[in-house]
Amino acid sequence: MGTDRVYNFSAGPSMLPLEVLERAGSEITNYQGSGMSVMEMSHRSKVFDKIFQDTKANFIRLFHVPDNYKVLFLQGGASSQFSMIPLNLIGKTGKADYAVTGNFANVAYKEAKKYGTINLAASSEDKNHTYIPTQEQLKLDPEASYFYYCANNTIYGTEWQYVPDTGDVPIVCDMSSNFLSKPVDVSKYGIIFGGAQKNLAPAGLTIAIVREDLAGHELPYTPLMMNYKTMIDKDSMYNTPPCWCIYMLGLVLEWLDGQGGVEGMEKIKHGKAELLYSVLDDSKLFTCAAEKDSRSDMNVTFRSVSEELDAKFVKEATEAGFTNLKGHRNVGGMRASIYNAMPVEGVEKLADFIRAFDKNN
Numbered sequence: 001m002g003t004d005r006v007y008n009f010s011a012g013p014s015m016l017p018l019e020v021l022e023r024a025g026s027e028i029t030n031y032q033g034s035g036m037s038v039m040e041m042s043h044r045s046k047v048f049d050k051i052f053q054d055t056k057a058n059f060i061r062l063f064h065v066p067d068n069y070k071v072l073f074l075q076g077g078a079s080s081q082f083s084m085i086p087l088n089l090i091g092k093t094g095k096a097d098y099a100v101t102g103n104f105a106n107v108a109y110k111e112a113k114k115y116g117t118i119n120l121a122a123s124s125e126d127k128n129h130t131y132i133p134t135q136e137q138l139k140l141d142p143e144a145s146y147f148y149y150c151a152n153n154t155i156y157g158t159e160w161q162y163v164p165d166t167g168d169v170p171i172v173c174d175m176s177s178n179f180l181s182k183p184v185d186v187s188k189y190g191i192i193f194g195g196a197q198k199n200l201a202p203a204g205l206t207i208a209i210v211r212e213d214l215a216g217h218e219l220p221y222t223p224l225m226m227n228y229k230t231m232i233d234k235d236s237m238y239n240t241p242p243c244w245c246i247y248m249l250g251l252v253l254e255w256l257d258g259q260g261g262v263e264g265m266e267k268i269k270h271g272k273a274e275l276l277y278s279v280l281d282d283s284k285l286f287t288c289a290a291e292k293d294s295r296s297d298m299n300v301t302f303r304s305v306s307e308e309l310d311a312k313f314v315k316e317a318t319e320a321g322f323t324n325l326k327g328h329r330n331v332g333g334m335r336a337s338i339y340n341a342m343p344v345e346g347v348e349k350l351a352d353f354i355r356a357f358d359k360n361n
């Protein structure tokens with residue numbers, strides 16, 4: 001890479017594009033002649049307002065967000081959305097459907113139970129979340145206020161390959177770990193949300209795309225700061241937004257534009273994932289955790305033949321400059337998180353390393 005940086009396969013926070021970091025570094029004490037850092041600016045200043053509006057407009061353009069949706073820049077992480085969603089949406093019928101395909105969907109499911117009757121529309125827990133349920137397996141309630149699922153299961157390395165058909169029931173989706181990795185038909189969703197720290201920006205920014213008609217029906221005790229309507233009415237500026245993270249998102253979006261947008265990124269990220277999966281499938285030592293038709297393009301989970309060899313792999317990989325490959329404790333083995341910012345070269349070199357390790361052990 002020409003620097004002393006490592007290939008960081010962390011699940012999140014994770015790599016940001018080098019050119020984005022360098023640009024942020026070059027502007028860190030004096031943003032474009034303003035005489036100050038973006039971190040030091042009033043969020044109401046003209047200079048910051050331009051950063052904010054340009055970033056929002058680029059997000060809407062690149063992710064093809066239709067006119068009847070609002071893009072919100074919030075704080076509290078994806079986890080705060082686990083409460084915000086039922087608080088704002090469940091009032092319609094008092095019921096909601098949840099598909100639990102991993103850890104974060106399960107946390108959201110348990111949180112939602114505080115606010116209404118929650119139907120478990122599907123669960124992949126029977127096989128330790130190694131697969132995504134099919135449309136036919138979803139037990140949908142036509143009276144649900146909304147249907148909830150997590151598009152990419154960061155810990156288990158599975159990804160939904162289809163958008164569920166829920167009829168008239170609005171779909172709410174956690175895209176924290178595959179946001180802007182591919183084109184999405186936003187019009188099929190009620191709400192899309194995600195923490196920024198996997199694919200988009202530093203930790204501290206949460207993005208919610210909310211279909212306008214879904215806001216304004218919150219439960220009466222909904223905290224002001226957890227009400228989508230508050231944030232829509234004030235264009236995410238009811239209070240101080242995460243200014244620095246929004247600026248960083250703007251830089252990442254400019255970079256993404258240069259990669260061909262989400263359409264370009266889809267090809268790039270799929271090629272990276274295909275390469276890793278094919279090397280793992282061809283190896284004698286390694287097996288992938290996720291079932292083939294449910295594999296994630298963002299988090300590749302795999303293991304060797306023993307825990308000892310897993311440990312040896314992680315140790316030697318770290319020494320070779322491939323860091324954070326140890327799997328989550330719920331799955332064991334290894335996990336290579338290959339988000340948008342992971343260069344193709346990093347994945348190619350990891351693939352070479354896996355091949356060599358397979359041959360030598």
Ligand SMILES: *Cc1c(COP(=O)(O)O)cnc(C)c1O
Pocket residue numbers: 012076077078079080104150152153154174175176177195196198
């Ligand atoms: C990381 C992650 C979360 C949690 O995000 P926070 O911003 O830490 O609250 C939720 N959902 C998914 C899919 C994630 O990958």
